[in-house]
Structures are given as structure tokens and as C-alpha cells.
Amino acid sequence: MKLINFKAIEKKWQGKWEKSEAFKAKDGKGKKFYVLEQYPYPSGSGLHMGHAFIYTIGDIYARFKRMQGYNVMHPIGFDSFGLPAENAAIKAKSHPKKFTEDAIKNFIKQMKCFGFSYDWDRMLRSHDPAYYKWDQWIFLKMLEKGLAYRKKAGVNFCPKCNTVLANEQVVNGRCWRHEDTDVEVKQLEQWFLKTTEYADELLSGLDKLDDWPELIKAMQRNWIGKSEGTEVDFSVNDKKWKVFTTRVDTLFGVTFLVVSAQHPELMSLVTADRKAEFEKFLRKVKSTKEEDMDKMDKEGVFTGSYAKHPLTGKKIPIWTGNFVVADYGSGLVMGVPAHDARDWDFAKKYNLKIKQVIEGDASKEAYVNYGKLVNSDGFSGLNSVEAKEHITIALQEKGLGRKKIAYKLRDWLISRQRFWGTPIPIIYCDSCGAVPVREKDLPVKLPENIRFNSVENPLIGNKKFVNAKCWKCGGKARRETDTMDTFVDSSWYFLRYLDNKNKKKIFEKKKADYWMPVDLYIGGKEHATMHDIYFRFYTKFLADLGLLDVREPAKRLFPQGFIYGEDGRKMSKSLGNIIVPEKAAEKYGVDGVRLFLVSVAGPDKDFSWSEEGAQGSLRFILRLFEYFRNLKTGRSSRKVEHYMNKAIKTIAHDIECMKYNLAVIKLRELFGVIEKEEVGKSDLESFVKVLCVFCPHIAEEFWAKMKGKGLVSLASWPRVNEKKIDDKIEEGDKALDKIINDIAHIVKLVESKGGKAENVYLYVLPHELKNYNNKVLSERTGLDVKVYAVNDKDKYDPSGKSDKVKPGRPGIYVE
RNA sequence: GCGGGGAUGCCGGAGUGGUCAAACGGGCUGGACUCAAGAUCCAGUGUGCUUAGUGCCUACGAAGGUUCGAAUCCUUCUCCCCGCACCA
Numbered sequence: 019m020k021l022i023n024f025k026a027i028e029k030k031w032q033g034k035w036e037k038s039e040a041f042k043a044k045d046g047k048g049k050k051f052y053v054l055e056q057y058p059y060p061s062g063s064g065l066h067m068g069h070a071f072i073y074t075i076g077d078i079y080a081r082f083k084r085m086q087g088y089n090v091m092h093p094i095g096f097d098s099f100g101l102p103a104e105n106a107a108i109k110a111k112s113h114p115k116k117f118t119e120d121a122i123k124n125f126i127k128q129m130k131c132f133g134f135s136y137d138w139d140r141m142l143r144s145h146d147p148a149y150y151k152w153d154q155w156i157f158l159k160m161l162e163k164g165l166a167y168r169k170k171a172g173v174n175f176c177p178k179c180n181t182v183l184a185n186e187q188v189v190n191g192r193c194w195r196h197e198d199t200d201v202e203v204k205q206l207e208q209w210f211l212k213t214t215e216y217a218d219e220l221l222s223g224l225d226k227l228d229d230w231p232e233l234i235k236a237m238q239r240n241w242i243g244k245s246e247g248t249e250v251d252f253s254v255n256d257k258k259w260k261v262f263t264t265r266v267d268t269l270f271g272v273t274f275l276v277v278s279a280q281h282p283e284l285m286s287l288v289t290a291d292r293k294a295e296f297e298k299f300l301r302k303v304k305s306t307k308e309e310d311m312d313k314m315d316k317e318g319v320f321t322g323s324y325a326k327h328p329l330t331g332k333k334i335p336i337w338t339g340n341f342v343v344a345d346y347g348s349g350l351v352m353g354v355p356a357h358d359a360r361d362w363d364f365a366k367k368y369n370l371k372i373k374q375v376i377e378g379d380a381s382k383e384a385y386v387n388y389g390k391l392v393n394s395d396g397f398s399g400l401n402s403v404e405a406k407e408h409i410t411i412a413l414q415e416k417g418l419g420r421k422k423i424a425y426k427l428r429d430w431l432i433s434r435q436r437f438w439g440t441p442i443p444i445i446y447c448d449s450c451g452a453v454p455v456r457e458k459d460l461p462v463k464l465p466e467n468i469r470f471n472s473v474e475n476p477l478i479g480n481k482k483f484v485n486a487k488c489w490k491c492g493g494k495a496r497r498e499t500d501t502m503d504t505f506v507d508s509s510w511y512f513l514r515y516l517d518n519k520n521k522k523k524i525f526e527k528k529k530a531d532y533w534m535p536v537d538l539y540i541g542g543k544e545h546a547t548m549h550d551i552y553f554r555f556y557t558k559f560l561a562d563l564g565l566l567d568v569r570e571p572a573k574r575l576f577p578q579g580f581i582y583g584e585d586g587r588k589m590s591k592s593l594g595n596i597i598v599p600e601k602a603a604e605k606y607g608v609d610g611v612r613l614f615l616v617s618v619a620g621p622d623k624d625f626s627w628s629e630e631g632a633q634g635s636l637r638f639i640l641r642l643f644e645y646f647r648n649l650k651t652g653r654s655s656r657k658v659e660h661y662m663n664k665a666i667k668t669i670a671h672d673i674e675c676m677k678y679n680l681a682v683i684k685l686r687e688l689f690g691v692i693e694k695e696e697v698g699k700s701d702l703e704s705f706v707k708v709l710c711v712f713c714p715h716i717a718e719e720f721w722a723k724m725k726g727k728g729l730v731s732l733a734s735w736p737r738v739n740e741k742k743i744d745d746k747i748e749e750g751d752k753a754l755d756k757i758i759n760d761i762a763h764i765v766k767l768v769e770s771k772g773g774k775a776e777n778v779y780l781y782v783l784p785h786e787l788k789n790y791n792n793k794v795l796s797e798r799t800g801l802d803v804k805v806y807a808v809n810d811k812d813k814y815d816p817s818g819k820s821d822k823v824k825p826g827r828p829g830i831y832v833e
Numbered sequence: 834g835c836g837g838g839g840a841u842g843c844c845g846g847a848g849u850g851g852u853c854a855a856a857c858g859g860g861c862u863g864g865a866c867u868c869a870a871g872a873u874c875c876a877g878u879g880u881g882c883u884u885a886g887u888g889c890c891u892a893c894g895a896a897g898g899u900u901c902g903a904a905u906c907c908u909u910c911u912c913c914c915c916g917c918a919c920c921a
Contacts, residue, residue, distance in 0.1 A: 190918095231837090232837065232838085233836095233837050233838070233915080233916080234837095235837095236836055236837050236916080236917095237836085237837080237915095237916055237917075239836085240835080240836060240837095240916075240917055240918090241916095241917075243917090243920065245920075245921085247921085261921090262920090262921075263921060264920095264921065265921075276921095316919075339919095340919095341919045342919080342920095342921080343919075343920055343921085345920095346920045346921085347920075347921075351920095351921050352921080353921090354921090358921065359834095359919090360919055360921070361921080363919095424920075424921095425920090426917095426920055543915085543916090546916075547916085547917090617857085617858070618845065618846075618858075618859095619845070619846060619847095620846090620847095623846085625845075625846090626845080628845080628858095628859075630858095630859055630860080631845080631858070631859060633859090634858055634859065635858090637872095637873090638858095640872095640873090641873095644873095677847095679846080679847080679857085679858095680847070680856090680857085682857085682858095683847080683856065683857045683858080684856095684857090686857070686858085687856085687857080749852095752852095756886095756887070757886090757887085759886080759887085760885095760886040760887060761886080762876085762886090763884090763885080763886050763887095764884095764885045764886055765885090766885095767884075767885050767886080768885060817885095819885090827886090827887055828887095830885080830886065830887095831885085832885070
């Protein structure tokens, strides 16, 4: 076997694709298809196998759709703001811009090596002022619409990142980037985007996303966490405190209220005599680590205050407790120990009154089911469902309650106390307060000259940046030094690709209307409750601005699987099990790596890298080369035509369903047929076309060898000729395989008994004769095989085997 | 606790009512080639039985059920992975 210089082949075709602008997407022409892979963070370590995988998945689909005649949008860019570059820059006393741009160069080089069919003209980088200008512009629009606001709140702060985090970026009380670091709660004035404004649509929209995985939708539903209930006012010293409940039917069973220990106005409830005990309790709560929360006992302290029950007027003690979530509902809950497990525990522990108001056994534990009301004044006798309605109405009439929908979803905290991000376009004027930067003054650029220090955002010390003039009053002002969460950048990048050079507008509506929505979006599952919510939120907002018509960004979402090392563990430096795509491509060729990545399992499944498996893919490719080296075309038999058309048909379906592994199998099987048969030129072309979506470089090579017209990458997907599909041919082949097996078996038996096996005689029903060709049989069995029709009078049949012949079961005689 | 998804041969993984002892790849075994190794090619690879073959048996997490017929549908159970988690 000759060695094949894959690299030369790859370079050659990549050059031709680039030169001919093969993968350019043309606006507004014909039926479109938008394939998008999540744009990468350009890390210093370059493209890893996970990148190679996700881009291969997208590339296969893009190439497939392109060959099917779609006008394909397949862009790429870089999520180039973010912490790692900044940290690296601090370490090296350099500027993150340099780091980032070097990394991007490296990424581009590596991506081009993989032959991804991107329209590189549409490339964007989020750290480019021409890009983040529009981040700022959107922010101003949100501000204008009341969707961006500033508030002081207890926010999650990661001491390692040295910045606050969004709710979504806190995992089990720890930073999403630092599994070992507990987040601290700090009271800070921060900028928020009102995702909750769209909570309902974010939720209901999921029902229409049929091509999104159930898992992702379930996670989002859970994250949004809609509950319908009633808000009840309890008055304390003539001040109203709102309480949210989904079980207002148990209102008469309230025997205490519990305020969250983090409630901002908690101290106003604490009476003087209880202050000391209180502070002790609060200190304890504060020192409890998030990780212990789930094991934590419910604890609380009596505040000394009482509330008035809205319907009975009875005095109800107010406690504070460590188990009440501060920022859900109103951070205050009613305690109904008879019918709520948590309240039961609390009441038992502190000996609080338990009053049963729903029929059922509430003697040993809380009875939490719905049922008939008792002890509830005029509402007794109603069932829970009716009672909810009636009690809410009664409260409403008194102005002491109303229907209310609560969400777990929180507004998105976007302020980051870091340098390497989009500046928030706000200035603070002593007399005018927070003033938005005027649109014409955008972008607010990050300074090039900065000096990092280890404690704080270097923007704070940068006078040139900070000092500003208020455009309203002309007075002195200070520029906001916080930057935006990088998830802001990625919330709308897919729109900018469509018009990435537009200096006047964020993007042309006409273009967005043509290309949107993204038809296939490939990305990681880890974004289910972050990016995958944010980009939907942004799309809805931009649609409300009238910038585009669609309200959902992606028609189909495809979360790819995760690639583990050969040992089945996560690839990591310390385990030494990292497979670098570039290196792998040197061994197996780019097409070998691409093929292997989609061969093992469906692209949505996790799998482990395997050198042996990659070898297997390479083996197939080498076989292809061998075949095309001695290329001889002829005329396809009916058989070849059958397998060809059937394969094309099923492969197209498999690709459509993202079952690339099955498509590859069928391609291999098809080649197995081709290898052994005479094949017509156009059929062989079809084969190369199908091959091209997986292994574009070698496919081009073979195409050229066959003198195919133009580039196979731009050829049209082979049309299936249904008439050529004839399953009888396949049945015949199976019958042949079977008889060969049987012959082998009999030969073995004969020889094991010391007999000789040289001649084989087959007795076949006349209409099956065409399935059994004596030449083929002789070749495959290595014996002299003669085939007779059962009704052949001159047949040689010494032991009458032809008497036993049945349909599909020829008789066999061996001697 | 709630929600989502799994459990198939030595392994990775197909298969969602019959054509399934189960695609394809890997591994392993045997053979061809070779001085040899590698590569490549060919054959075999559940168990036991039976036999000049296409047969029987057992098997798709476990147990039941529906059906003429189940890896595939239903019920219950066990185990595994993932996400959320005191959201009132």
C-alpha cells in the first residue's frame, strides 16, 4: 500500500474551496438553510477534540443541505471576551486583546485545516468594537423599554473570578468556573436585564419547539418555574406584608409566618427584647455553607412581632427561618403545619400550634393532599380547588389578596467587575444620576492602555476611561466600569452573521427575515439554562423592537455528545489523555478523524476516543484509495443500481435525523458492493457525492480522478431512482450467502468424517435459478459448484437430494 | 423529593410488533500472504443439543401481562446517568 499524503490533498482542496468562494452564503436567494454551531471561546490551547466534533457535526449537515440545493448559511466567529484571556494577560503582564487575537489566529488556522465549509466572510469576534457596539446599543434599547435596570441586591460573588455572577452561573452554591469555590453573597448595586418580563413567553414558547430535545425543554421549564397561586396581605403594625401561596385553601390553618433570614426588611420586625438572640441566629445562618443547605435542619427565631390574619383577624406570630428562599415570592411564607411538610417540621421543633383545615389524617405528619375544608369558617365543606377560588375572591373583595403567578426565574444580572468584556454604556453624573451614553457616542471602547492590578478591575484606575462629562448637564461624571457578562455577546451573534459588516444598523431586517430562524443549532447541553434561555430572550426583545419577525431563534436545537479520553475519563492534562485534533489528523488524515468522530455513536451521544476505532476509519479510507487508484468504470448491474439507490435514500434520511453513524455504516456497506462489482460512472459519482459530506477532501480527490464536473462539494445530491430499488435482488444475495454457509457446513461435516469434498451440486427450483450462479458459487466456496434446476433430467444426483428442495432451500450434494 | 434519559453479545453501539442470535465498528480465534512481524484479505465468534445444512434450546436489567407473534407495546420492580432541588 502506497503511503498517502493526506496533508497535501487537504491543503490542495482547501485552497480550491477558498479560491472559488465555494461556501459563500448569498442573501435572499432561493430556499435557505441556516446551520449554526455555537461559536467558540478562543482559548490559548487551541482547538480541542470537542470543537472538532461539534464543527464536524455541523459541517456534515451544512454540506448535505448545500448539495441538496439549499442556500446554506454556515458561519463561524469567536466568543472572544472573557476571563481566561484576562487572567492570562495579568499573568503575562500583557493585554488580553493580544492573547485573544493570537488565539483566534490559531483557531482559524486549525479550523481551516479541518475543511469546515464556513463562509469566512461572515466571521465576527465579540471583542471587536464594531460588534460590541451593538451589545451596548441593545442595552440602551432595553434601558429605554425598562428592561435594563439597576438595583442593589444580595448578589453572588465569586472571589476567584473577582466578580459577581448571574443566578445561572451559580451551581450548588459554587462558581460555575470554580467547583471548589463557594460564592459569597454581597450587597451590591448592579445592572439587571429583565428576563422575567418574558418569563411566560419563554415558557409557553417551548411547547412549539418540536425539534428541541425534551431534556432541554424540561430543564428550562423547571428553571422558569411557573406557579399559579394567591398573594395574601398580612398586616403587621398597619403595614402590609405580602405572602405568596399556592395553597390558599389552607389559609385558615396558618399558625405562624416565616420571613427569610435574608429579607431586607427583616430587622424592622424584630422587637428590642429579641435583638440579641436574633443576631446570634443570623450569624449562624450566614456561616452555613451552601453545600450544607440540603442537610441543614430547619431553624428559626421568633421576631417578637405578630401579624393579623386577613380573614380571621387573629394574631399570628412571625418567625424568621433559614429555610425560606429570600428572592422567591416575597421572601415571606405562611406556615400551615397541618398541611405542609416543611411547616410541620418547623412547628414540631418549636412547639407551634398545628391547626387542621383539610380533612385527612394529619396526626403523624402533614397531610398535604387536596381535600374537603374544615375549620375554615364559611369555606368549610368546599374542596380545595373550589376553596382556592372562593378564598381568593373573598380576599380580593377586602383588598387583601389577589391571584398571582410566581416564577423561579430571576432577572439576569449582567454586571461584571472585570475588564475584558463589553463596557456598560452608562455614566454617573453627580446631579443627573445614571445617564445612558448617547447612541451617537457608541461604542464605549475599552482602553488599549491599561495596567492590571491583582485586586480590582483596571478600568477603575483608568482616569481617561472613568472621567466623563454628563451630556445632559455638562457636569462631571464617572463612567460605569463594570462590563457585561459575556453571555450577552452570545445572545444575538447569530443575527450579526447575517449582516456582519453593517455600520449603520445592527442588521438589516430583510436579511434577518430571509435567514431566520436558525434551522439547526448545535451546541452543548450545559447551556440549557443559560445561553439557551438568553438567546431566546434576546430574540423576543429584538422582535419586539421590530428588528425581525421570528420570536424563537432556533427551530431545531441539537446538543452534541461529549468526547472522553481513551480511558473513558474526561480529557485533561493531568490525566495525560488528551487527543489533539491536529495530531490525530496527522495520523488518520482530517477525513479519517471526521469519519471516526461520527462513526462510533449518534452525534448526540457521549463516547470515548479510541485509537483503534480511528484506525478502523482510516482503514476504510485506505480501501477507498486503493479502489480509486485502480479505477475502472463500466456498467452498473441491476444489483449495483439497487444498492446504490437504496443507500442514497436511507443515508439522506439518516443524515436528516442526525444519525450519522448509521449513514456511515450504509456508506461502508455500499462500498462493499461497489468494490466487488462493475460500476457505472454516474453511480460511482453518486457514491463520491455521498462520501463528500463526511470526507470532503478525499472525495474531491476521487472526483477529480473521475473527471467529475467542478467541485464535488458543490455538486447536487444524487437523486434517488425508486424504480431501481428492488429488494428481490437483496433477497437473492441473502439466499446466496446462506447457501454458501450451508455448503461450508456440509463440507466440514463430510471432512470431519474423513470424506472428501471437491464437487458440489446444487438443485434449485427453476424460478430461483437466477439467484445461484455457479461461477460465483465456485469462487466463493473455493469448490467446483454445479447448479441444476430440479427438473433437469440430465442432472447428477446420486443420493436424490433434489427431492427435498423447497422454495429458498436448494438441495445440496457434496462429494 | 421533582423532572429528563437509560439498561442489548467480550466492548462501543444498531434495532422500537414478525424477515433477530441480533447491523456496523473494535476486540478475540483460525486461515491466506510473509523468512518473520506489521499491514492487508478471507472465515469464525451465545449456550447446549442435533445433523450431510436451512432444526431445536436459551438470550436483549427483573417479574408479570397484551398479542397468533415482543428486544420492541402495557404494568410493577431493580439499578445507572443527568438536571433542579426546603420555590411555599
